[in-house]
Amino acid sequence: MKLLNLFGLTAEQISKLNKLGNVQVLDSTDLNSENISDIDVIYGWGKPAMEVLSKSPKLKLVQSNSAGVDYMPLSQLAKKKVTLTNVSGIHAEPISEMVLAYVLSFARGVVTSQAARRDKQWVGDKIRMNNYTLPNRTAVIFGTGHIGKAIAEKLQAFGTKTIGVSRHGKPVDHFDEVVTDTEGTKRAAKADFVINIMPLTSETKHFFNQTFFDQMVNQPVFINVGRGPSVDTQALINALNTSKLAGAGLDVFESEPLEADSPLWGMDNVILTPHISGGFKEYGEESFDILYKNLASLIQTGDAAINKVDLSAGY
Amino acid sequence: MKLLNLFGLTAEQISKLNKLGNVQVLDSTDLNSENISDIDVIYGWGKPAMEVLSKSPKLKLVQSNSAGVDYMPLSQLAKKKVTLTNVSGIHAEPISEMVLAYVLSFARGVVTSQAARRDKQWVGDKIRMNNYTLPNRTAVIFGTGHIGKAIAEKLQAFGTKTIGVSRHGKPVDHFDEVVTDTEGTKRAAKADFVINIMPLTSETKHFFNQTFFDQMVNQPVFINVGRGPSVDTQALINALNTSKLAGAGLDVFESEPLEADSPLWGMDNVILTPHISGGFKEYGEESFDILYKNLASLIQTGDAAINKVDLSAGY
Missing domain, CATH: 3.40.50.720 (NAD(P)-binding Rossmann-like Domain)
Known part of the structure; x- marks a missing residue:
């Protein structure tokens, strides 16, 4: 299983993900014309995400690192049957x-x-x-x-x-x-x-x-x-x-x-204030906890466990 | 009984005090060489207060409109056996x-x-x-x-x-x-x-x-x-x-x-912030409530009811 990391993961977090099974973590710089069609999961959002969405038939889950997901192509995700989960709760x-x-x-x-x-x-x-x-x-x-x-x-x-x-x-x-x-x-x-x-x-x-x-x-x-x-x-x-x-x-x-x-x-x-109200020192850890739960669930049951976004409602 | 008002009383508050018995409210502009020696109570503190303290043998109570009373002549009040009450609690x-x-x-x-x-x-x-x-x-x-x-x-x-x-x-x-x-x-x-x-x-x-x-x-x-x-x-x-x-x-x-x-x-x-933390719109009302209780008690029992300051401790 290949996870494209667009938010930020510590070495410790990556090793924890690896232990979930055959999870391979790629950064955007690791992407090439071959592995881009092999991505199963995106963590975060950003430049290469749209390309992955169009090129990887395997994409099953996008775990955003935000609560609001209005900046995402919700109808395209729905069309491609990609599950979107957010980090609602930690804010x-x-x-x-x-x-x-x-x-x-x-x-x-x-x-x-x-x-x-x-x-x-x-x-x-x-x-x-x-x-x-x-x-x-x-x-x-x-x-x-x-x-x-x-x-x-x-x-x-x-x-x-x-x-x-x-x-x-x-x-x-x-x-x-x-x-x-x-x-x-x-x-x-x-x-x-x-x-x-x-x-x-x-x-x-x-x-x-x-x-x-x-x-x-x-x-x-x-x-x-x-x-x-x-x-x-x-x-x-x-x-x-x-x-x-x-x-x-x-x-x-x-x-x-x-x-x-x-x-x-x-x-x-x-x-x-410059869009800081949801931020805090331990944000990366709490966001990771949600990714971890959803990835473990995806591997075991084929579906995410928590924080699924209703793609037609938009939240 | 004569009360020297050095803080601020509304017409309604003065009429409420009048009803307590023979209470006469004087402002600092009402003071003259005769009535100054007749003051029983001071509400608040300020310029004429020291003169009243030295000239009125009848002074029994000073009701401050603050919680801290470090700006007051505590040892002189003690010497003259004047009771000092503050508005501790409303802040x-x-x-x-x-x-x-x-x-x-x-x-x-x-x-x-x-x-x-x-x-x-x-x-x-x-x-x-x-x-x-x-x-x-x-x-x-x-x-x-x-x-x-x-x-x-x-x-x-x-x-x-x-x-x-x-x-x-x-x-x-x-x-x-x-x-x-x-x-x-x-x-x-x-x-x-x-x-x-x-x-x-x-x-x-x-x-x-x-x-x-x-x-x-x-x-x-x-x-x-x-x-x-x-x-x-x-x-x-x-x-x-x-x-x-x-x-x-x-x-x-x-x-x-x-x-x-x-x-x-x-x-x-x-x-x-410019020494504003204790202030709020209803301050005058809450401060008055304490004055009223203490004045009523002074008239009935000869002593203040609440918020007495320990003049040697300073609070």
Whole structure:
């Protein structure tokens, strides 16, 4: 069995895979016109992956190293009957912590302090009385999967009311309520925090647009740790400039890297991080654990064990 | 009974006090050479307070509007048998939230992202793999009172190990362990976060000095939400410049406002807020609730009910 490694494996991890049976690990530099048609599994994604997809009739499994898979040729994978698995689950802790970093930085005046700091302004009196605490605030979280649930759990620990928005509207742990899309926007309008962690699909593209932001009445803080294209960037900038939103914590953007001329770089009511919310030191190890489980299962049963993506739904 | 209001009372609050009995509220502008010797209670502290202390033989109670009372003439209050009460307790939620804002901003790379943002650098790959999450990290918290406990409770909710440092070393809720000063420094040396919330006394002045920082081996993030003079500022700056510390979250400073020429303003591994961590919108209401309880008790029993300061200990 040949595995094309496009993400990163340590020597120790490769030796662990070898022990699973006849597993041979190739890097992209090892690929040639002969072995490319022999690849069974791809770990990660990147340049040679499309070529392998078209040239290897043996390809059975793509194990992505991300949770979102919107950047992959899902219909082609479906057509070729390739199983796609993701690493959904390992991002719950790091991303939910990032959301709390944003939420607390806005609530406690760290954001306004940092803006004043540039000019060495000591503006404690002004900031102090505008600060607030989290008990009895309301957060509306679009997306109630692993990560949404982890965000809700942490916010609940601070005494914040959590409203989830999903397609099904069914109860989910750690949400005080779960509602569907239309009702979700109404709730967001009156919330203190509006948080996006939905996958990117044709339905969620530009979900957060001018029409959405125009309905906000309580000047919420908007947080995007889902996918950039779920937001119409110009509409977001307008909403920030017209005080429809109090601020934004943004980890993902419609185009990445963020363009040098984007006004977002310079906006004082925005926390901007370069698509890092899911990352952490032990990411490679936790991602490998999922690859290992799925490869072992593939060898034994002919199918992956966990984290299979529904190729028509896109997540 | 005459109350000198040096903090701030709304009309509604004054009318509530009036109803307690024969309570008359004076502002500093109402003071004159006659009524100054008639003041029974001071709410808050400020310019005319010292004069009232020396001129009013009737002064029985000073209700401060802060938790720390190191700026007050404690021995003079003791000599004149004036009871001092503080508003200890109401800062636990806002300050513990601020500590989590600092902790998460360092752990999740918000601090490094904001530094890179100035130059519009999109450095996700570099930042992502240096980030970490809070489970199994260790925080050493100097001070195990109301606020220290609230900090520990929140960190525990994130899976962080909490070690408290106090004079008594006895177990306290939400701390995995409580140790005394000397052992505390040893634990701090190996911790991820070192947090100060001790009151300022002769024992805690410059507690965090060059000798302390030189012992740090795990490059912790240092957080000060206690009192500025507990830290030797030059030693802190040295520790930040020589990587003895990974960074610092500072809300209080040896001299406030922070001097314009302080290197701290420009240091990228420092979050700097202008003494705001205890503030929040409802502060005036919660502070008033304590004044009200103590004034009602003073009228009925001749003594304050809650939050009495031990004038010899200083807190």
